[in-house]
Amino acid sequence: QAPRDLAIGSAVWAQQHLVGYDAAAPTEFQEVLAGQFSSLTPENDMKWDAVHPAPDVYDFTSADALIAFAKANHQQVRGHTLLWHSQNPAWVTAASATWTCDDARAVLEDHIRTVVGHFKGEIYEWDVANEIFQDEWDNGGVKLRTTANPFLKACAADPVGLLADAFRWAHEADPDAVLFLNDYNAEGINAKTDAYYALAQQLLAAGAPLGGFGAQGHLSLLYGFDTSIQANFERFAALGLKVAVTEADVRIPLQAGETGPTPEQVAVQAERYDAMLQACLNVTACSSFTVWGFSDAYSWVPGVFPGEGWATISDEEFTPKPAFDALLGSLHDA
Numbered sequence: 001q002a003p004r005d006l007a008i009g010s011a012v013w014a015q016q017h018l019v020g021y022d023a024a025a026p027t028e029f030q031e032v033l034a035g036q037f038s039s040l041t042p043e044n045d046m047k048w049d050a051v052h053p054a055p056d057v058y059d060f061t062s063a064d065a066l067i068a069f070a071k072a073n074h075q076q077v078r079g080h081t082l083l084w085h086s087q088n089p090a091w092v093t094a095a096s097a098t099w100t101c102d103d104a105r106a107v108l109e110d111h112i113r114t115v116v117g118h119f120k121g122e123i124y125e126w127d128v129a130n131e132i133f134q135d136e137w138d139n140g141g142v143k144l145r146t147t148a149n150p151f152l153k154a155c156a157a158d159p160v161g162l163l164a165d166a167f168r169w170a171h172e173a174d175p176d177a178v179l180f181l182n183d184y185n186a187e188g189i190n191a192k193t194d195a196y197y198a199l200a201q202q203l204l205a206a207g208a209p210l211g212g213f214g215a216q217g218h219l220s221l222l223y224g225f226d227t228s229i230q231a232n233f234e235r236f237a238a239l240g241l242k243v244a245v246t247e248a249d250v251r252i253p254l255q256a257g258e259t260g261p262t263p264e265q266v267a268v269q270a271e272r273y274d275a276m277l278q279a280c281l282n283v284t285a286c287s288s289f290t291v292w293g294f295s296d297a298y299s300w301v302p303g304v305f306p307g308e309g310w311a312t313i314s315d316e317e318f319t320p321k322p323a324f325d326a327l328l329g330s331l332h333d334a
Ligand code: G3I
Pocket: 043, 044, 049, 086, 087, 130, 184, 216, 247, 300, 303
């Protein structure tokens, strides 16, 4: 049980794991998911390509299965995501080639009102805008993704105006959901989170219903850990926003021939997970801490980073790792 009302979540791909759920005969995966977490994030099931496959077609089949599972097991749901440069359906990519800003706004408004409206009352936090800033090392440096994101591209003359309206549309469709900006490499204080901080101030000044800032928390043992995460959370909290760790995992580099991580690697992994949780526990405005999948059997990491793996808190047989024990210990102590 988590302290105060901090939600402890996992991402889950409902299409793979929850469609056809029978509460009387859960799979082992479903039992673990129901027993260990108070919040779920759809790993893919609420993304554009899943829910809006054609201009006039919305399909909520697998997302609804996640909502039903969450209800049956008294869990909250984080919505993910409404405005992103990735996993957009082919029709958006094709149509966006000739979009004016008004065209893009009309498509996005319909999507946000329809999707958020469909789940009205079921979602406590929505990732409205996901990964909208580039990294320092990307071509052009830290700036809004006005090339890769088709909506921001069409409205490159006033991207902040589009973002403010995206938050307004979502808020009108579900006034109770807390509306988040969300990104990776956004844990510590750095050039990217400085840009988010400035954007948050702009959106709030414009009266947009921005409610939260999410640090995804995709870490790798190939890199160091920036311990300024708590200070970063505190500055967003001082703006009146909620903060959250939304997609935590800690990748471990693989050596040729290795069949598992070393005890040292597993120990450092546990420290990194725990450091993210500690930052959340130390900032009252932190409302949720979510791991991006709870078992190495179903992690996105090996598919995207072939040289890394073992990123989650339990192994392929769902046996808890030191990272799991560290998180549980901190929650008990809090
Ligand atoms: O669309 C097909 C689907 O029709 C088919 O049934 C399935 C069979 O494998 O493949 C589907 O495509 C997959 C897609 O998710 C589902 O839309 C891809 O293979 C798969 O690689 C893709 O990966 C997801 C990734 O986002 C895409 O960008 C991962 O599962 C998901 O964990 C990952 O999550 C992102 C967050 O949303 C944002 N932050 C980073 C995080 C990790 O990349």
